[in-house]
Amino acid sequence: MADEMVRKAQQFINGAYGGKLGIERIPENGETGWNVMFALTRALQYELGITALSNSFGPTTLSTLQSKYPVLNGSTVPSQNFAKIIQSALYCKGYDGGDIDGTYNSRVQDSMILLKRNMGVDFAYPGSNLTPKVFKGLLNMDAYVTVNNGSSTIRSVQQWLNGSYVHRRDFFIIPCDGHHSRDVAKSMLFAVQYELGMADGTANGVFGPGTQSGLKSRTVATGDSNNFVKLFSAAMVLNQRPVSFASTFTSSLSSAVSSFQSFAKLPVTGKGDFPTWASLLVSYGDQSRRGEACDGVTLITPARAAALKAEGIKYVGRYLTNPDPTPSEDLKHKAIQPGELQTIASNGLRCYPIYQTFGRGADEFSYPQGRAAAQAAINAALDHGFKAGTRIFFAVDFDALDQDVTKNILPHFKGIQDAIADDGNRFKVGVYGPRNVCTRVAEAGHSTASFVSDMSSGFSGNFGYPLPADWAYDQIVTRWVGSGDGAIEIDNNIASGRDIGQNSFDPPRGPLPDTRLDSSVLTAMKTDVGKYMESIGFPNDGGFRSHTHETCFQTVVVEYDTVITQLAYRHKMRKALIQTSAYWEMRHLDAVDVSVDLEIIAEFNTTGNFRDSSTGICQIFGRTAVLAWNHAIRNGYAEGTIRDVTSDQDKYNIWRDCMDDEQFAISTVPLIHLWNADGAPGNTEEETPLRSMRLDYTESEIFEILRRYQGSADSEATPHAQKRMALYQIMEKYNSISRNV
Structure with missing residues (x-):
């Protein structure tokens, strides 16, 4: 809500210091905020004769103020503008500053007494004088009265x-x-x-x-x-x-x-x-404590397991996946390795799984990305042999500010929770992150236990927040245990007993090639895909788009299952990569796409000029199809005739094939994936080549393939790929069930 005296303060700043403070004019909207406080700070520095102005009321500002004006009052304020800075700051802090008339008047004096009382420094700085440290406190957005249901007892501590x-x-x-x-x-x-x-x-x-x-x-x-x-x-x-x-x-x-x-x-x-x-x-507490739990990125061998047990370790946290396709030597075993869970169990230890891709920034967290993370974790947990009832800890590995938690983290964990529920709640949801993240995710009902990254004591989400009520593991220090072959570096964690991991596992599922979908999974698969698409704004009835969920699923997943299975086997890729791209594009078709197709056909028939556009159920450009097919033929991925990418006729012909022949369009999808994996040679924007296509592609590689199908990294293809990742994981879930029947 606008405050007229704050507006007058803003008008004073703009009028007195326009072009002098190294900043643009501030809005005269009557609303206080950091932009006003920064401007007032710069105005004070200007009046003090400081030439290097900044938003920070730092040591230079404080020491200069202390040396020139250690006490400010009606007799010592050096100028009207200096006094107006004080009066304006008072209004921006919610205090009476008088008429912003350039005088340190009785109203300013009364407010100064009240301000210092609220700060708790009225005995340290008695009377109505303004001292440098109080001035520093005046020129920020800190509150000195309880706000947002603040605790009066905590306020007493702060004042003391x-x-x-x-x-x-x-x-x-x-x-x-x-x-x-x-x-x-x-x-x-x-x-x-x-x-x-x-x-x-x-x-x-x-x-x-x-x-x-x-x-x-x-x-x-x-x-x-x-x-x-x-x-x-x-x-x-x-x-x-x-x-x-x-x-x-x-x-x-x-x-x-x-x-x-x-x-x-x-x-x-x-x-x-x-x-x-x-x-x-401090969040990590006494780091000399020996915890009963640990986590790490190192393979647990029999010797290392024995060393951990000798140290009193009971619970070992290990990662379900490694998102890096070419990890460094020290991270090559970040993900659980074949036979490792049996080694852990055989040595009397228990394992709790952690799921983390990168998670280093707020933009990696959203509802669809949470759905994708949950389904990826489910698939990986089943691959490793974790049984129903296992709690998976999903990582938030960055210094998430409170607004990040609200905007990104909570929707992400809602996505995780929904995906776990749609899977039948086989697994429980845990959160791994700073204290504030863990607490807020739990309070929102999206998790059942917390793995607290208290070792990161400088994180704003740890500094000043209590240990979450539902903590299961408290990560406090990195240290080495064992010696010789048993030496291993671990994160030492205190265990509360709320989670005890697992010590019995199903046989692991190997990276088998895909088979045709088992008929028993089709109904559940269709339901899961539909639920997810509805959750991101695609109603099952199609809405304004051309096709319903039923039509797209029946066409891509059911009718072309044999074709897609053969294509996936031939090209050593997961069926879900083909299904996801084809289904996603078909769901996006609308009347505009059909209209554009008709315009292009008419134009070509009239002029012989081909105006390229995406077409058909898989929305493929003519030029893309030519480049992908040529690349496939030259590399032995497919057989056919090389086309001229500069020829409108050649591009139009293959474009028509993609529009008119659904099987041809679907058969082109994996060739585009292969072409993109090899760096999209010949494209106007070539990409960095990935590893050759394989069944054990990491999530980051899968993301890249899905993104590249649509466009460049700096286009809308990236947020679309974030949404398609969840769809991919759902498709992969049912393909993995079918190939392991």
Whole structure:
């Protein structure tokens, strides 16, 4: 909602500093935000005589302000514009700034008193003067009152931290909004270091050796009353434990500590000992702990299994797939290897499966990609021999911000959940990622247990968030165990017992060639494909498109099953690659496509000029068909006559074949896949060659084949391929059932 005084602040910035701040004019919309705060920060730097302006209120700005104007008030404000910056900032923070008239008037003074009280620094900085650190806090978007159902107890902790340590050199005013956060967590580390006696310049907000050593001699227990107890109770509050924020260690606090220790699988002492301090202050906690679980990318041999067991390991996390077709030496065994599960079980260990492709950015997570991930994981789990009831942990391996979780991660896991449900809930869904990701996915009902990547302590989703309530594995440190042939590097994980993996497996399914679809799977396959297509906006009745789901499925999957089976066998590719491309394109046909075809035919018959376009049930361009067939003939993939790619007649003839002859069009699909795998030679935009076509293509290679069928990487082909991956995995599910009957 627009605020007229914020609008006046924006007008002041544009009028006084237009063209001087190194930024474009800010919108005069009456809405506060970072763009306004950044502009005010630059305006302050300009008034201070700083030439290298930036959005950051950093050390240069702070030190310059401290040296020139350590105290700002009605007598010391150097100019009207300087005062207007202060007044504008107050309005943008929700305080009264007067009339933005360039005076440090009584209304500004009253607001300054209130602002400092809300910050908790009113005793540190009494009166109505504006000091540099308060100015720094004024020029950001931090709130100093509870917002969004913030906790009043957490706010008390925040205010106490500000008031107690704001005079220390590297401590800056933190928000007092009632929510734990990265800044609050770091301020706690500074506070602990200050209480340990570290000097400015030594204290750094990092949980390093000095801090750990100091805390090992600072155990607090029932009856103690000091600032360490206050910090410990603050840490409990910030970790959402039901305690009071106080400086005395009561029996009630001891009881709550015992409960937390039991929850986090720490020694239950009821005291604020080092392992408990560590778990409250940083996500990974005490890294000297020995966990009962591990995960890794290394093959588990009998010698390594024995070493793990000797270390007290019970549960081993291994990856279902390796998305990299040409992995480095240290990642060549990232995926479970043949015979490995039996080795794990034979040595008294249990295995929990992890599914991860790359997952390094928000754009790799969406509803259709979640559907694809789930079905790929199901197929891989069955290939390896995991039985029904196994929980698969799906990875989110990047620093997902809260908005990423809302926009990308939650829809992705809804896709996973839906695909698992459509498969009959044979497998359970786990989430592997930072604390905030795990918590929010669980609260949305999309997972049943969490594998927490707490080792990534710098992730914003770990810094300032409590251990998820449903945690099963807590990843805290990488270390080596064993020696000689048994030496292995693992991620050491604490186990809660919520998930215990599996120690009995079905025989693995090998990479057999495809066969004709077993008649018993057709009904379920049609239902699954239809459900998925409906979930991404393709109604089964076809909607405005030319063909219904029934027609496309019956044509591509049923009627041409024998043809596609023979083509897949001949070209050493999965049937699902052919089925997916053909079905997808047929589902997209509409009246416009038919109209364009008729226009092209009429134009060619009239002028002899061929205007290329995609055609037929597989939507193939004439030029693409010529290039793919020529490549196939030259490489022995197919037999036929080489056509002239520069000839309109040759391109038109094959284009008509693709339009008029469904079998010819379907037979062309695998040749286009082979051509694309070899780098699309002769195309205007050639691609990087992949490995030669094979039955064990990785998911990244399959994605590339599906994407290249439609277009270049920077076109709409990429998001379409993300959707087609889920369709491919559904097709592959039923083909794998049929070939393993």
